[in-house]
Amino acid sequence: MLEDNYKQRGLRNKLVKILEKKGIQDQRVLAAVGKVPRHFFFETALLDHAYQDKAFPIGEGQTISQPYTVAFQTEKLELQPGDKVLEIGTGSGYQACILMEMGVRVYTIEYNRVLFERTREFLPLMGYKPYFFHGDGSKGLPAKAPFNKIIVTAGAPIVPNALVDQLVEGGILVIPVGDREKQYMLQIRKKEGKLIKTEFKGFAFVPLLGEQGWKS
Numbered sequence: 001m002l003e004d005n006y007k008q009r010g011l012r013n014k015l016v017k018i019l020e021k022k023g024i025q026d027q028r029v030l031a032a033v034g035k036v037p038r039h040f041f042f043e044t045a046l047l048d049h050a051y052q053d054k055a056f057p058i059g060e061g062q063t064i065s066q067p068y069t070v071a072f073q074t075e076k077l078e079l080q081p082g083d084k085v086l087e088i089g090t091g092s093g094y095q096a097c098i099l100m101e102m103g104v105r106v107y108t109i110e111y112n113r114v115l116f117e118r119t120r121e122f123l124p125l126m127g128y129k130p131y132f133f134h135g136d137g138s139k140g141l142p143a144k145a146p147f148n149k150i151i152v153t154a155g156a157p158i159v160p161n162a163l164v165d166q167l168v169e170g171g172i173l174v175i176p177v178g179d180r181e182k183q184y185m186l187q188i189r190k191k192e193g194k195l196i197k198t199e200f201k202g203f204a205f206v207p208l209l210g211e212q213g214w215k216s
Ligand code: SAM
Pocket: 062, 063, 064, 065, 088, 089, 090, 091, 092, 093, 094, 095, 096, 109, 110, 111, 112, 115, 135, 136, 137, 138, 153, 154, 205, 206, 207, 208, 209, 210, 211, 213
């Protein structure tokens, strides 16, 4: 039984204040964090940690991202209601829920079959129904392209060309790029045949695997 009581809502409101202090400004993003019950994504033993601003294990060697990182990436997507958004790295599904709370259509792809199946079953129980795909998101999702926005939630060695190709004119890609241990966040805007890049330092993700990612 999924329960969201006053204690958890209180902790969630505190988390929102922490993210605001750390520099998240978009009130729509903060409202989404305030709405999605992050503790639903935690096993019983870790429940007390659900509203800390930290990444946590979700099994299969993967993590639910740190709330600040989720909020930061979401903010950098500059979402507009109705946007068609591709998320690469479904993981627990938490980021997908935040995106859905922003009023956009979400296509989410996961490489790990266990996580793909688990999250595809679990998210609708919470009332969230993005379009789920299993496969190598380093190649994007050509069958459903183009997208207004693309978010990559695993650390890439390079910016895959396929992702840029699958953006509409004026679209935005937010992707962590670097070595296996640490990355910088790139916001890439596709505009009039050019790519306008903005870089933000200080992020650490699990690796993006696959053809345009790390090999293992
Ligand atoms: N967005 C997730 C969440 O809210 O819980 C966090 C994802 S976790 C940091 C990164 C995810 O990317 C893992 O679940 C991993 O299996 C997945 N991943 C890694 N390489 C991938 C690829 N090539 N295509 C799709 N998913 C991939």
